[in-house]
Amino acid sequence: MKFKEAISLRIYELCDLYNYIPNRLAELSATPPTTLRALLSNKVENPSTLIIFRICKTFNIEVKEFFNSDLFKLENIDD
Numbered sequence: 001m002k003f004k005e006a007i008s009l010r011i012y013e014l015c016d017l018y019n020y021i022p023n024r025l026a027e028l029s030a031t032p033p034t035t036l037r038a039l040l041s042n043k044v045e046n047p048s049t050l051i052i053f054r055i056c057k058t059f060n061i062e063v064k065e066f067f068n069s070d071l072f073k074l075e076n077i078d079d
Helices: 003-018 022-028 033-040 049-059 063-067
Strands: none
Touching: 003 022, 003 033, 003 049, 003 063, 022 033, 022 049, 033 049, 049 063
16 A cells, blocks of 8 residues: 555545544644545645644544554555
8 A cells, every 4th residue: 555545545544433424523623624535535745744743633643553553564565
């Protein structure tokens, strides 16, 4: 899987875990809904670290916790 796909899947996992729908996450993280939709539909090649930070802040998790998932193991990511 591509890195951008892992990012998208991780955001969906966290939304499920915290009972957020993507529009609510966009609102609470001060991320434009169109930006979040593009990220979740894998249209963003290189997700902004600021967006990831805002998402983590909204979920009240550390950035390292965001990436602490099997989705991000090197053997699971393609270039």
